[in-house]
Amino acid sequence: MIPLNHSLAIAALLFVLGLAVVLLRRELLFILMGLEVMFNGVALTAIAAGQHWGNADGQVLTIMLMAVTAAEIVVALILIWLAFDRYKAVRVEALTRLRDDNKEGVP
Amino acid sequence: MHEIIFYLTSAIAVIAAGAILIVRHPVHAAIYLIVSLLALALLFFLLGAPLLAALQVMLYAGAIMVLFLFLIMMMNLRTGQNRPLSLPAGWVPAALLALFLWLELLLLLTRSPSEKVGDVTTIGPKAVGNALFGPYLLVVEAVAVLLLAALVAVLYLSRRRQK
Numbered sequence: 001m002i003p004l005n006h007s008l009a010i011a012a013l014l015f016v017l018g019l020a021v022v023l024l025r026r027e028l029l030f031i032l033m034g035l036e037v038m039f040n041g042v043a044l045t046a047i048a049a050g051q052h053w054g055n056a057d058g059q060v061l062t063i064m065l066m067a068v069t070a071a072e073i074v075v076a077l078i079l080i081w082l083a084f085d086r087y088k089a090v091r092v093e094a095l096t097r098l099r100d101d102n103k104e105g106v107p
Numbered sequence: 108m109h110e111i112i113f114y115l116t117s118a119i120a121v122i123a124a125g126a127i128l129i130v131r132h133p134v135h136a137a138i139y140l141i142v143s144l145l146a147l148a149l150l151f152f153l154l155g156a157p158l159l160a161a162l163q164v165m166l167y168a169g170a171i172m173v174l175f176l177f178l179i180m181m182m183n184l185r186t187g188q189n190r191p192l193s194l195p196a197g198w199v200p201a202a203l204l205a206l207f208l209w210l211e212l213l214l215l216l217t218r219s220p221s222e223k224v225g226d227v228t229t230i231g232p233k234a235v236g237n238a239l240f241g242p243y244l245l246v247v248e249a250v251a252v253l254l255l256a257a258l259v260a261v262l263y264l265s266r267r268r269q270k
Contacts, residue, residue, distance in 0.1 A: 071256070
């Protein structure tokens with residue numbers, strides 16, 4: 001039996017790695033993958049805690065988390081596709097349409 | 108034996124998640140993400156949640172990653188378009204602080220008295236189903252509404268642009 005502490009440490013490490021991917025990578029797809037890693041760290045926390053106290057609530061929370069992630073991922077992926085399709089933007093630096101000093105005027 | 112597999116698998120999950128940070132091509136990152144998700148499914152199984160291990164493989168590593176790969180295929184990215192990781196200036200102090208914080212958390216977790224360590228208690232699909240459709244029925248309804256909303260949003264966003 002694995003103590004709860006070790007599972008929590010691994011989950012925290014996964015969450016921090018995902019956060020680092022979100023903060024350091026500039027490609028839109030990589031940012032989305034970092035979000036996935038962060039979600040999985042949270043899921044590991046929920047399941048480890050649920051197993052530690054021996055009830056099914058952690059697993060119910062994780063099932064809900066998976067459904068929410070699926071809904072989030074389809075909307076985010078179609079937004080990335082739209083950004084690529086209309087602005088040829090793969091990286092976040094290209095998405096500056098809301099800036100004030102836009103030379104190209106209103107898109 | 109059980110513990111060795113657990114720590115080995117968690118090392119695989121963490122290393123694969125760290126590899127996403129440094130690879131260049133999106134397909135490689137997707138493959139590393141699949142490896143990390145599969146390792147996490149094994150972790151769920153070892154913790155005693157077999158239903159969630161199966162769902163992790165089917166939903167994450169199956170469905171969601173297929174969406175990722177499909178989009179990467181449609182975008183047809185060349186490696187020239189994604190430069191390797193270029194760290195912004197002054198990232199070292201922030202990274203050191205984050206590492207220090209994690210070590211502190213690790214110290215706190217190892218110092219706190221560990222409770223009784225028994226056998227792995229497996230919570231099977233039956234108990235999860237009873238909880239899901241018993242006290243948490245409202246959550247299922249909310250997720251149904253959320254999925255419908257996501258479907259409507261995707262259909263709206265992917266409509267053909269009017270010229």
